[in-house]
Amino acid sequence: MTMLKKLKKHAILGAMIGACVGLFSSVAQAAYPEREVRYIVPWSPGGVSDAIARIVAAEAAKEGMTIIVEHAPGASGTIGLAKLAAAKPDGYTIGSATSSQLAMVAQGLTKTKNDEFTYLNLTSVEYxxxxxxxxxxxxxxxxxxxxxxxxxxxxxxxxxxxxxxxxxxxxxxxxxxxxxxxxxxxxxxxxxxxxxxxxxxxxxxxxxxxxxxxxxxxxxxxxxxxADKRVGMLPNTPTFAEHGLNMFPQGPLTQMSWLAGPAGMPADVTNKLISVFEKAVQSPAFKEYAENGGFSALNVKGAELRKQVDAVQATMDRVAPQLFKAKPAN
CATH class of the missing domain: 3.40.190.10 (Periplasmic binding protein-like II)
Incomplete structure (x- = not known):
């Protein structure tokens, strides 16, 4: 076999191998998730965040996604969120965050910053x-x-x-x-x-x-x-806004929780998670829990969720130096 023929043969084999690798890669990506997804709840079992996680897990199972809930409480949620931020951004570790994280950031009480997360879906707005x-x-x-x-x-x-x-x-x-x-x-x-x-x-x-x-x-x-409007749990209780009183003069102050992953997750994986969780949060089971729990389950996701989080963070940053007294994290 001449050198030219050998080179052509190697080129053909290389192309075939490359095609197979590409095919296998596509199949692997299309198969996400191939294993269970870990869901970090940065609070102790038994609370609202725990209940939300379990409803989301049950609804996600209907979409073929197995979620394992893991609790990592402590330091107003910052321990669990630090664990989430440090996880591999492959879509197999997600977690819940709340406005408490934003207050801790504003006070310098956590080294974990908002840019260290991929924003998925809003899960609750509480009053x-x-x-x-x-x-x-x-x-x-x-x-x-x-x-x-x-x-x-x-x-x-x-x-x-x-x-x-x-x-x-x-x-x-x-x-x-x-x-x-x-x-x-x-x-x-x-x-x-x-x-x-x-x-x-x-x-x-x-x-x-x-x-x-x-x-x-x-x-x-x-x-x-x-609140901006009355809530179903207390239908006869008026809002301050009804009486012309603005209780949020510093800017948006929403007590909310949301799902997130580590920063740098692949776009296709992020979109898959958002799609699955959107169905979960809008499911009858989740909406019933929200109604009984006195909070709203709104369909906010991705970039819009990040925008809302940033707005509340900006308010917290303005208020913290005036009102809060805290010792920054080292």
Whole structure:
């Protein structure tokens, strides 16, 4: 065999091998996912984030995607999110994030930044309600504002934790009433609402789902919602906006959660995940859970989701230096 023939033979073999590799590569990509997808929940089991993860996993299974839920709680969600950001961007590790991450970024309390994620789908938009003791002589926004002024700087407003959205809303509420106040952070909403029912504190800002049982029992009163419109869980409770009060003067402040992956995920994998999760979030099972939980399940994804996250981050960045007191992460 001449040298020329050998070269032609090698060229043909090379082309055939290249074609096969390309074919196998296409098949491999088309087969995504080939194995289970890990879903990191940066909070302890039993909460809303855990419930959302399990509903999403059940709905994704209908689309041929097996999801394994893994909990990595601690440090207001930053431990789990750092784990997510460091994962291989191949579509086999995703996770949930919330507005708490944005507050931590604004305060310099996490080294993980928003650019370290691929944004997939919005999973919830939650609201807050201002509640007072059931024995209060008033049950309206006007009555609360008058009461707040009478307290002459001693008005106490409780929230679950501090340096977060409820903390900002407490400060904005006192400002709207034109009076100083005492911020009283609690380790959780349950303890805050128990103290409120006992008359040990003037007011609490909590989620409707956390407050509903005590409201229905008459132990506490719902005064107003920090929302653009009324929510189904508390249909008779007005919003501050209905009374011409802007409780978000600094800009967008949305308590939301969303699904994300590590930055740098392939476009086809990202689109596949967005498609599967879009169906999950818009499913009857998910919408029913959202309605019962007092939050909205909106169809926001990809670039639009990132835009909304950035808007809330910008607000947090403006508020944090004025209101929050925190020690930056090293």
């Amino acid at each position: 807050f309600v201002l509640a007072v003791p059931g024995t209060s002589s008033f049950d309206s926004i006007k009555g609360f504002m008058e009461h707040a002024k009478k307290r002459d700087g001693k008005l106490s407003i409780g929230t679950a934790g501090s340096n977060n959205i409820p903390h900002i809303l407490a400060a904005n509420t006192a400002a709207a009433a034109g009076t100083p106040y005492i911020h009283t952070p609690y380790p959780g909403a349950t303890k805050a609402l128990t103290d409120l029912a006992g008359g040990q504190i003037d007011a609490v800002i909590a989620k409707p789902s956390e407050s509903r049982a005590l409201i229905e029992a008459g132990k506490i009163k719902a005064i107003a919602l920090y």
